[in-house]
Amino acid sequence: MALDDDIRTLSSVKLFEGFTQEQLRLLAFGTESMHLAANRKLYLEEDEADSAYVVVSGSIILFRESDENRTPLAIVKPGSILGELALIADTRRLTSAAAATDSEVLRLNRKMFHRMLEEYPELAIRLHRHIADELQALIRRIEELAPRFTP
Template sequence: MALDDDIRALSNVGLFEGFTQEQLRLLAFGAETASLPAERKLYLEDDEADSAYVVIRGSIVLYREADKAHTPIAVVGAGAILGELALIADTKRMTSASAATDSQVLRLNRKMFRRILEEYPDLAMQLHQRIAEELQALIARIEALAPKFNG
């Protein structure tokens, strides 16, 4: 995949909204493209996570390893980002992921992402604000579901 195609794919990911073309270029330059045939594992639950993946084409299924039937938790397609927390924190994979169809992903490593944030501190602040807003929205959705579980 050409660098311009990678930049275009990254520009469609919500997490990177507000990144300049130069910042997207730096991110794309450090990224690796991988093609996955259908049913190929991308990563396993509880693996150390040091990168995120952007789905370029195809679809990726997320599931729990404990579920031997591998019942899908979610299926994501082009433009989705998987494991974005790994870009900023030491963490483990919360699910397993494999290609539901022939797919292509862009692997973004933490080291390059952190370098971009260090070089552009205003971007780091903007990203921090976006993550905080998304976390608040998640908490609100969880609180809205609470009555269903409080018998």
């Protein structure tokens, strides 16, 4: 995939809204393009997470696996990012992920992302705002569901 295509893909990801063309180009330059055949695992639950993945084409299934039993949780489509927390913190994968169909993903490395945050501190402020907004949205969803679980 060409660098311009990677930039276009990254610009569609909500986490990277507001990045300049120069910042997107730097981010794209540091990505690794990966082709996954259908059913190939991308990562496993509890793996150490040092990168995030942007789905370029195809679809990725998130699932939990125990004793040969696979529980599907979600299907992730192009333009989505997986494991964004891994870009900023040491963490482990909360689910497993595999290609549901032949897929293309961009792997974003934490070290490269940290270098970008050091070079462009305004991105760190934007990232903080994004995480806070996502956390608030999660809290609202939990509050909406809470009555269903109260006797």
